[in-house]
Amino acid sequence: MDLWGNLNLKDDNHHVVISILQEQAKLLENKTESVLKVRLETVNLLPKMISDSTYPSLEKQKKPRYPIATNFNIVSPGLDNYTYTLFTVYHNPETEFPVELDTSIEEVAPHTPCDNEREFLNHLHLVLSSEKVTNAIKTIYSKSKTLKAEVRKSDFFF
Secondary structure, three states: OOOOOOOOOOOOOOOOHHHHHHHHHHHHHHOOOOEEEEEEEEEEHHHHHHOOOOOOOOOOOOOOOOEEEEEEEEHHHOOOOOEEEEEEEEEOOOOOOOOEOOOOOOOOOOOOEEOOHHHHHOOOOOOOOHHHHHHHHHHHHHHHHHHHHHHHHHHHHO
């Protein structure tokens, strides 16, 4: 007897935030012709919080509002895998929203709450299209591409 009701996981695409991040990662990799890669790194903050605490008792620790953090990392294989963390999305594993977008980009306040997909997309657009991000990506891309070309040239001298 199946008591799970309408639990059908085969056709479930209910990862709105992660899907948006994956789509933006693919777009950036395509724009840079894979000179730059994107690594989404998800971290469970609860074990870290517990292990870093000088008080091992859970009662003395305040549970974070968002126990999961997903970093949007731009990685340059040409610069020895230099990693630039563009932003972090804090979220709960049980719900899609709200989430919190944390970045050092001036156009978006640190730890900006996003209560729905529209708010998340608006804030994410401000981050990704900001002058600071554009300049950082252009510089990392340029250095990565230049070093990659120099490596190819040096191969002829061996």
